[in-house]
Amino acid sequence: MNVVQGTLGYEEALASFCDSSLNLDFEHINKEFLPFLPAAPALVLDLGSGVGQNSNALASLGYEVVAVEPLQAFIEVAKSNFTNASINWLQDSLPSLTKLSAYENAFSFILIDGVWHHLHPEQRADAIGKLKSLLHKDGSCAISLRNGPAGAGKYVFPTSLAEISELANSINLNCHATSQDRPSKFAHKKHVTWSRVVLTHG
Secondary structure, eight states, X not given: OOOOGGGTTTGGGHHHHHHHHHTOXXXXXXXXXXXXXXXXSOEEEEETOTXXXXXXXXXXXXXXXXXXXXXXXXXXXXXXXXXXXXXXXXXXXXXXXXXXXXXXXXXXXXXXXXXXXXXXXXXXXXXHHHHHHHEEEEEEEEXXXXXXXXXXXXXXXXXXXXXXXXXXXXXXXXXXXXXXXXXXXSTTOTTOEEEEEEEEEO
């Protein structure tokens, strides 16, 4: 697989990133998204799953999880830490997601946490279209939007509620802002803010 630019920098910070991620609490980090979770069991997608802590949490809640991550080193960490049979680990990336071609309209919930800022703005329109094709008609796609200086990942671009709302509306997806410009959960990232949105079919 070709190098995915959004993964640049992570392998150099692999140990520290893994330690930080594996200690995150799913319900604390994603509390704005919890009301949009479907009744279990359901098929859900963790897109940009990193080292797998969110995928494991979703599987523990009774969901069948497809976990997609472009960086093989992260997948290896995830598989070594989480052996839940309800998780299908795949190496793939936005915006193409070629390995998900069999999942059209299949996912009742899609989680994209800490990923969107790694997509070049020109990629985001294609990515939104792909997400719509994967989302069940009654499903929800939850996306976190990061702004601030680069961290472990060096390939970053500004995000905004206005941009993602315009992209969603252009293909008849509704965009619900659940929070805006909240501080990072990490005390040492004082200049990083997060907004969160949920997309649903119009």
